Structure formats: structure tokens, C-alpha cells
Amino acid sequence: MSSKLDQLTGWLKERKITEVECLISDLTGIARGKISPTNKFLDEKGMRLPESVLLQTVTGDYVEDDIYYELLDPADIDMFCRPDPDAVFLVPWAIEPTAQVIHDTYDKMGNPIEISPRNILKRVLKMYADKGWQPIVAPEMEFYLTKRCEDPDLPFQPPIGRSGRQETGRQSFSIDAANEFDPLFEDMYDWCEAQGLDLDTLIHEEGTAQMEINFRHGEALHLADQILVFKRTMREAALKHNVAATFMAKPMTGEPGSAMHLHQSVVDLETGRNIFSNSDGTMSQLFLHHVGGLQKYIPELLPLFAPNVNSFRRFLPDTSAPVNVEWGEENRTVGLRVPDSDPQNRRVENRLPGADANPYLAIAASLLCGYIGMVEELTPSQPVKGRGYERRNLRLPLTLEAALERMENCRQLEKYLSPKFITGYVAVKRAEQENYHRVISSWEREFLMLSV
Missing domain, CATH: 3.30.590.10 (Glutamine synthetase/guanido kinase, catalytic domain)
Structure with a gap:
């Protein structure tokens, strides 16, 4: 892995990359993470994000507390995100030379986070x-x-x-x-x-x-x-x-x-x-x-x-x-x-x-x-x-x-x-669905306003 990280370092320096978008995918498929100056990215070789990022809904809300605390540490601890040197891409639309690097997620013991979508795919591929x-x-x-x-x-x-x-x-x-x-x-x-x-x-x-x-x-x-x-x-x-x-x-x-x-x-x-x-x-x-x-x-x-x-x-x-x-x-x-x-x-x-x-x-x-x-x-x-x-x-x-x-x-x-993944995914989707049901649609206004 160290040789691959060395290749990543060379790739960034060769292209004079000044900023790195450090990304993970949440359950919805939204790219979440941090934007880091390249020198800081190379020094730290990874980032930390709250575990709770993986249980966010598409609206940015979170699942109910009982599910949240069943699946995550109640202290809202960080997970460790490591860059995958094989998942590095330019950001051609950026003003400054910028790269996006997809990361894998682990707990503090080095175990893959069970509710991470990328880890789920890697599990199936294994x-x-x-x-x-x-x-x-x-x-x-x-x-x-x-x-x-x-x-x-x-x-x-x-x-x-x-x-x-x-x-x-x-x-x-x-x-x-x-x-x-x-x-x-x-x-x-x-x-x-x-x-x-x-x-x-x-x-x-x-x-x-x-x-x-x-x-x-x-x-x-x-x-x-x-x-x-x-x-x-x-x-x-x-x-x-x-x-x-x-x-x-x-x-x-x-x-x-x-x-x-x-x-x-x-x-x-x-x-x-x-x-x-x-x-x-x-x-x-x-x-x-x-x-x-x-x-x-x-x-x-x-x-x-x-x-x-x-x-x-x-x-x-x-x-x-x-x-x-x-x-x-x-x-x-x-x-x-x-x-x-x-x-x-x-x-x-x-x-x-x-x-x-x-x-x-x-x-x-x-x-x-x-x-x-x-x-x-x-x-x-x-x-x-x-x-x-x-x-x-x-x-x-x-x-x-x-x-x-x-x-x-x-x-x-x-x-x-993982049962934890199934529980977490279902909880996120149910939270989104509840949020959806709170919104009154144009169909309801058009056909029910003066008819019922």
C-alpha cells in the first residue's frame, strides 16, 4: 500500500494539484467529505469524519434516536477514512488544479465500517x-x-x-x-x-x-x-x-x-x-x-x-x-x-x-x-x-x-x-419517507382544495 500511496503523491505533484476533495459516498450516493490543501492531505494521508455521516438522509436529517444509538456510538465518534490510490480523479471544472480522491472508511481498530456503501460492494466482491x-x-x-x-x-x-x-x-x-x-x-x-x-x-x-x-x-x-x-x-x-x-x-x-x-x-x-x-x-x-x-x-x-x-x-x-x-x-x-x-x-x-x-x-x-x-x-x-x-x-x-x-x-x-447495514439503510429510507409525507403536493391542492 505504501508504494501505491507514493504513486498517489507523485500523481498529485506531477499535476501541481493544490486542493484535494476527499470523498466518501453516503447511503443515498451523495459525495460527502472534506476539501484539503494538498500538502495537508499528503501529511495526514486520510481524514476523519463523524460516523453519523453515513446515516444522513437525502435532506440532511438523521434517523430516529433509538436506531441511531443502536448502530453508532452515542458519543458521535469519528471514523477513519483512507484514500484509495486507485480511485483518484481530476476535477476539470475547478478553477485551481484540484483532484477528488475516494476514501474507504474504517473504525479505530481498522475494521471496515459495516454501513459504508463502498465497503458493502467490496464485501460482495470478496x-x-x-x-x-x-x-x-x-x-x-x-x-x-x-x-x-x-x-x-x-x-x-x-x-x-x-x-x-x-x-x-x-x-x-x-x-x-x-x-x-x-x-x-x-x-x-x-x-x-x-x-x-x-x-x-x-x-x-x-x-x-x-x-x-x-x-x-x-x-x-x-x-x-x-x-x-x-x-x-x-x-x-x-x-x-x-x-x-x-x-x-x-x-x-x-x-x-x-x-x-x-x-x-x-x-x-x-x-x-x-x-x-x-x-x-x-x-x-x-x-x-x-x-x-x-x-x-x-x-x-x-x-x-x-x-x-x-x-x-x-x-x-x-x-x-x-x-x-x-x-x-x-x-x-x-x-x-x-x-x-x-x-x-x-x-x-x-x-x-x-x-x-x-x-x-x-x-x-x-x-x-x-x-x-x-x-x-x-x-x-x-x-x-x-x-x-x-x-x-x-x-x-x-x-x-x-x-x-x-x-x-x-x-x-x-x-x-451485515444486519447493521440492513437496519441502518431501512431506517434512513423510512426517515426520508416520513419527511416526504409532511409535504403537501400540487395534486392535493389542485383536486382536493375545493372538492372535499
């Missing part, structure tokens, strides 16, 4: 490594560009492009519609290249001013880090061009939701062979078990894929999003799609995670479901041919409340995930 396997993932991130708006009571509006006009209608895969925002995306690509992000293609998605960025396939932890950085980068590029980028799962009424589709496969660490395929190119039993695990356990872990009240609006009928965990080959109407590919590239695409999900937790959960399927030899249902939206046998929980209750009561998960 399960694979202990079997001699390595997961390979390729995320696809959907998001909307919108006009900037200071009033959260007003609906989002499509932004004005280079033509001086707002986009109207559905423009799936339109090159011209994507080119309306060329200056923005040129900055985004330049900044991502400077950061070493493994971007592949940009496409215009189905929604009005909805875009999708695909990442090249690679190692799961590195891709989760890249998504955290990409979200920050995309928002900054949009602001520079006087628009906003949102990764909400369902930001606009009547428009499709935004997903974080996850392509996943598994290779043998010794041979590099894709274990999802037999030597004759057919689907392996491990592949079918992996799909079986996704089908059985995604509904139990749904809050990690759909973490907000808004997330469940994406699963409403006729919203272009899957509403079940059926699977099928080359079928985008089911939750688990198997793309047509050669045997070495055989994979399953989990189409259920929303763009609002924490990337560490969504990737960890998706890989964990498949892992349990393989070790417990679970059998999948028959693959769906044709339209899968109406299939009701493998439906998902319909609300965040129901999903949290299901996750909390699934004792099988305690074999694989």
Missing part, C-alpha cells in the same frame, strides 16, 4: 473472489436535461437547444436531437477523458431531452467509482451551459423514467473464461442459477435499486420500465434481459435499477442476488417470449413502504449482508 470468480459489469446511465428552475413546486421543462427551440415529442436515437446540446456534451466528454472515465456511447433516449451514457465493461468497484464521479461531472457540465441534469428516476409526468441498466457477467479468475457459457457455447447451469438468484432476491433488495418514493413512479404501467423479474433473450419488456452475444460475452442485463440508485449499492445488490443463486443452485422460471409487461407472477413490491418491509424481514440476507 465473496466472488473466494470462489475464484470475478464479476464484470457495464452500466448504462439515463438522465434528463432540463431548464434550470428555482421553484421546486414547478414542473421541469425541456431546455432550449442550439436551435433556440425546446425539444418536443419523442426523439429516440435521434442524432440531431442529441446534437442540440453539442457544446455541453463536448465539455462533458473532455472532462470525462481528463478523469479517465471509461465512457462508450451517447444516445438520445425515449424521453424529451432524455439522454443515456454507456460505460465500457470492467471491474465492478472501479465502475461504481466512475458513476459517482460521472454524476458530479454531468451536473457540472450542464450548469456551465445554463441547464440542469437530473438523475431522478421519474422527473417528468408523462415521460419515461431514467434507469441505471447493469450488464453483468462472471469470469473465472484463473482462465478468464466466462462461466456463463459451456465449452460448446450453450448457457451454463451457473448462468441459469445466476438468473434464478436475481429473480428470487431482487424483490427482497428492491430498496437498493429503487431507493426513493419517486423511484416507484418509474414502475407504473405504460412507463417503458420493466415491472417484474421475468427474464428473456433479446427482450426489453422484462426486468432481466439476456442480450444476443457470443459465448464469451454472455451476460444478463438487470433493467430494474433506477438512475437515482447509489451505484455501489445497486451493483453490490445485483451481483449478490446472482451470487446467491449460484451458490444455492436456484432455478429460474421459463424465459419470456414476446411482451412481458403484463406478466404478474414475478411482480415487484408496489411501494417503498412494502419494499422496505420485505427487505427488513428477509432473514436469508443476513447470511450475506
Whole structure:
């Protein structure tokens, strides 16, 4: 590790970095931490943050006291955050030469903090490594560009492009519609290249001013880090061009939701062979078990894929999003799609995670479901041919409340995930939900004010 820290020191000095943003991801996926002068960062080689940072809600509130003191020291002690030399990125939009360094979190005894999202993903990856396997993932991130708006009571509006006009209608895969925002995306690509992000293609998605960025396939932890950085980068590029980028799962009424589709496969660490395929190119039993695990356990872990009240609006009928965990080959109407590919590239695409999900937790959960399927030899249902939206046998929980209750009561998960993490995550989401229920919506004002 010391040699890697030496490499980090050289990297910062070579680029004349004057400030370092020291980051961790909270449960929501918000980047929290400290900004440090480079000389101070190099002297301390880490930082301390209150443990309570990991139990903050999206509004900055905290869970109820009884849960808080069950999971954390009542003295609100610090955790120790150490930089990962393999998770260092430039901040190209900063005025001064600045770097962002993602940190891992430990207690004072050096044990990984159990409720840290990055540690949860590392825990799942170790399960694979202990079997001699390595997961390979390729995320696809959907998001909307919108006009900037200071009033959260007003609906989002499509932004004005280079033509001086707002986009109207559905423009799936339109090159011209994507080119309306060329200056923005040129900055985004330049900044991502400077950061070493493994971007592949940009496409215009189905929604009005909805875009999708695909990442090249690679190692799961590195891709989760890249998504955290990409979200920050995309928002900054949009602001520079006087628009906003949102990764909400369902930001606009009547428009499709935004997903974080996850392509996943598994290779043998010794041979590099894709274990999802037999030597004759057919689907392996491990592949079918992996799909079986996704089908059985995604509904139990749904809050990690759909973490907000808004997330469940994406699963409403006729919203272009899957509403079940059926699977099928080359079928985008089911939750688990198997793309047509050669045997070495055989994979399953989990189409259920929303763009609002924490990337560490969504990737960890998706890989964990498949892992349990393989070790417990679970059998999948028959693959769906044709339209899968109406299939009701493998439906998902319909609300965040129901999903949290299901996750909390699934004792099988305690074999694989820390009970402390499950308790903490559910508590944070329930605190957010209670906060949400305190807000009176425009629908209530419009339809109930003079009618009841």
C-alpha cells in the first residue's frame, strides 16, 4: 500500500494539484467529505469524519434516536477514512488544479465500517473472489436535461437547444436531437477523458431531452467509482451551459423514467473464461442459477435499486420500465434481459435499477442476488417470449413502504449482508419517507382544495 500511496503523491505533484476533495459516498450516493490543501492531505494521508455521516438522509436529517444509538456510538465518534490510490480523479471544472480522491472508511481498530456503501460492494466482491470468480459489469446511465428552475413546486421543462427551440415529442436515437446540446456534451466528454472515465456511447433516449451514457465493461468497484464521479461531472457540465441534469428516476409526468441498466457477467479468475457459457457455447447451469438468484432476491433488495418514493413512479404501467423479474433473450419488456452475444460475452442485463440508485449499492445488490443463486443452485422460471409487461407472477413490491418491509424481514440476507447495514439503510429510507409525507403536493391542492 505504501508504494501505491507514493504513486498517489507523485500523481498529485506531477499535476501541481493544490486542493484535494476527499470523498466518501453516503447511503443515498451523495459525495460527502472534506476539501484539503494538498500538502495537508499528503501529511495526514486520510481524514476523519463523524460516523453519523453515513446515516444522513437525502435532506440532511438523521434517523430516529433509538436506531441511531443502536448502530453508532452515542458519543458521535469519528471514523477513519483512507484514500484509495486507485480511485483518484481530476476535477476539470475547478478553477485551481484540484483532484477528488475516494476514501474507504474504517473504525479505530481498522475494521471496515459495516454501513459504508463502498465497503458493502467490496464485501460482495470478496465473496466472488473466494470462489475464484470475478464479476464484470457495464452500466448504462439515463438522465434528463432540463431548464434550470428555482421553484421546486414547478414542473421541469425541456431546455432550449442550439436551435433556440425546446425539444418536443419523442426523439429516440435521434442524432440531431442529441446534437442540440453539442457544446455541453463536448465539455462533458473532455472532462470525462481528463478523469479517465471509461465512457462508450451517447444516445438520445425515449424521453424529451432524455439522454443515456454507456460505460465500457470492467471491474465492478472501479465502475461504481466512475458513476459517482460521472454524476458530479454531468451536473457540472450542464450548469456551465445554463441547464440542469437530473438523475431522478421519474422527473417528468408523462415521460419515461431514467434507469441505471447493469450488464453483468462472471469470469473465472484463473482462465478468464466466462462461466456463463459451456465449452460448446450453450448457457451454463451457473448462468441459469445466476438468473434464478436475481429473480428470487431482487424483490427482497428492491430498496437498493429503487431507493426513493419517486423511484416507484418509474414502475407504473405504460412507463417503458420493466415491472417484474421475468427474464428473456433479446427482450426489453422484462426486468432481466439476456442480450444476443457470443459465448464469451454472455451476460444478463438487470433493467430494474433506477438512475437515482447509489451505484455501489445497486451493483453490490445485483451481483449478490446472482451470487446467491449460484451458490444455492436456484432455478429460474421459463424465459419470456414476446411482451412481458403484463406478466404478474414475478411482480415487484408496489411501494417503498412494502419494499422496505420485505427487505427488513428477509432473514436469508443476513447470511450475506451485515444486519447493521440492513437496519441502518431501512431506517434512513423510512426517515426520508416520513419527511416526504409532511409535504403537501400540487395534486392535493389542485383536486382536493375545493372538492372535499
